[in-house]
Amino acid sequence: MRFAQVHCAYPMPLLVIVSSFISLIGTAGMVSAQLVIQQADPNLIQIDEQFLFRNIFRTVSSESQAASKLQSVLNVQIDQTTKSLDLTPQQRAKLALAGDIDIADFMHELKAAQPAKTQLTQREWSELHAKMQPLQQKISAGLHRTGSLFQKVLSTNLTSEQLEVYQDLEKERRDRQYRGAVMATISMIDGQLPMTKGQREQLQNLLLTKANLLDSMPDDYLRVYAVLYALSTISEDDLKPVFNEKEWVAIRQLRIQGQSMRSMLIQRGVNLQ
């Protein structure tokens, strides 16, 4: 009989439990909906804690990953430099120390730029971008390249023979990067102004020999603008014979576009001669 009573009583508590469960889901939904409404403030810009790292390093999303990536790149740079210049252990140790200091300085700047909150006003957003830009430029140009302590130590601790070899290697690297960007830009022009093999060769030759060369190449889409700027520095007498009259009108338009890129390229840290 006792069991029978219990059997009869089961449906009611079960119903209470089920209805409580449904109620909880519904109430949670209502609460979360209210949260969404609160977050959707059009005056605030939502970012997450990884925002800064992702925007500067692209494939890195935390401080430790950033430091680890910079250290790995430094190790490779020191190894490659040691091999090509036959560095002594003392020279290598000095370079490693200088590279470590560059990384520490950069990480300090990075921490200072990290926003304290995840919802920013338009003004705070602009300020964050202003802080991010020089950091992005440093990474884009290579943390241990131009202007770094690593470079200073390198240039002051190498023998004259080592320094000559190093400068030759760097020039070769820069020329390789510039040639790739020149060919890519010519190929892009080719998509709308189709050139013959001869025209492409002449244009490439002029860009490699007659244009104002760049001391450093950006590593993103600015490469195209850098080459368009270089195009604008070639004399008209050299360039015009490559194209017919109709094509020359289009090339002149590109030269104007390239000239207008000058200030932007300088602002982004590209060294123009």
Added chain:
Amino acid sequence: MTQPFHCPAAATWAKRIKGNRQWSTVWCLILLLLPINSGFGADNILQGVFKALGVGARQAIVRPAKPVEIEVINQFSPMLNKILDVELYFVQKVCQPNAEQAARLRKFGAGEVVTLAKLMAENQNQENTVDPRQLLTKALGREIEKVCSAEAAKRYREEMSGRLDYKQAAAAGLMLANMDRDLFLSPDQAQKIEGELHQNWKPEWSRNLQGLMYPQYAPWPDAKLIQPHLTPEQSQLITHQNHGGIQFGWEADAGFNGWVNLSNFVSQLHDIEPSPQEQK
């Protein structure tokens, strides 16, 4: 005899509410009505339950409509016509067809644009399946063989081959520069890796050069291809590379809507009939 299931906790609970069934009923109704009153209808509640259980809501399966509608074809025709204008201008430069030959090629090209538009419409949900520029120039090349002289057709073949080779070399140069950025390749390494790239080239690498301008999204060769030419430290660095991918759309793949904008030049090409002395 089998004992029925006995739960002491449930029995205690049952004793407590015995005689209070009306209260329990009212309590259940309040609990059930609460979420509905707060804006969550029965449908939403069920979706909430599905979501809580992690099964999600059922999605309708939409099958692509066939045959392709004319409106969809018209979506692709304007850009395809621009490509045709550019390519016919190139034919003028290279093959120098007479008026009759040029008219035949334009008529043929217009027909190809319709065929390509249909193909594009049928494949519009599949990335990188159709390269309209390549298909159009190949078709034009076949027609040039029929319409123009053998010498003109040969020039066209050589020029088209040269254009593809140049684009591939440009893409290889960008890929190498992207690697060099962190790997500090020696001249010997750079030369060997560039050789590997050319020997094992994949057409998708040079499909859109814009994608190669973003090192974080740019295509990278298989690590096995370049690792034999790298030091262990360099190899370790590339195993940590996490490259995504970036798409600029088929118009950009076809050479338009990019950073190099010559739309004024392209827009006048439809009416250009270059005289022999203007041809390069």
